[in-house]
Amino acid sequence: MLAPIDKISDAAGRLAGWMFFVIGIFIVYEVVARYVFLSPTVWSEELSRFLQIWATYLAAAHVLRRRQLIAIDIIVRASGPRLRRWCESLALLVIIIFCLVAVYFGAGIAIDSIRIGRASSSMLAVPSWLTELAIPIGFGLLLLQAVTELIRTLGGSTDISASHH
Structure with missing residues (x-):
């Protein structure tokens, strides 16, 4: 059950990487x-921002999954495995709650933009919804991965002091 979510997250990460590459080209x-040609474009800045x-959001x-989110873990690193697992679980629960809120309100904003x-x-x-839709989709993917990581953490199948890869 967890492997398909990992694959989706990895695919979204690869897609994000290619998007950053295209931004560089733009x-x-x-x-x-x-x-050089004194002829600026009308599309480059907006498409790069898009x-x-x-x-x-796709990369999150x-x-x-790779355990590379910014974290202050000096105290957690010095503690035992039980406290580390508890802190990791708490952090993942906070991420899950935040994702639920972001998906709910982000979807509402995108739907409102489509409507008006x-x-x-x-x-x-x-159209604004093309950009706004990145929030519920990105946070939806992050939600799935956070639930996956929480399952791993509670099951003891992850070492929180090291990344997965």
């Missing part, structure tokens, strides 16, 4: 167009 293109938002579950036809104020006028 930015290089924009710099050359603007400063991809950055999606890549960031993958980062949790909200769009960006740029020349491209990208």
Whole structure:
């Protein structure tokens, strides 16, 4: 049951990595167009921002799977395995609760944008829901991975002091 969620998180992480790569290409293109050819684009900045938002939210579950979220663990690292497991479980529960809230309200905002036809104020006028949908999807993936990691932690099948890979 846990392996498919890991695979989804890894696939989302790879997709995010490619999105960041494309952002780099867009930015290089924009710099050359603007400063070499004196012909800036109307799309580069907005599409880069769009991809950055999606890549960031898509990468979150993958980062949790690899246990590379930012953490202050100086006290936990110095404690015994029982306290480490308890602290890890508590942290995962906080992540799960936050994800539930973000998915609920994020989906509501995206649905509202679809309903009223909200769009960006740029020349491209990208529908807002295309960006806003990254929040419930990204946090939904993070929620699934956090539940997976909690199951592993409670089952004792993970070493929280080291990453998975």
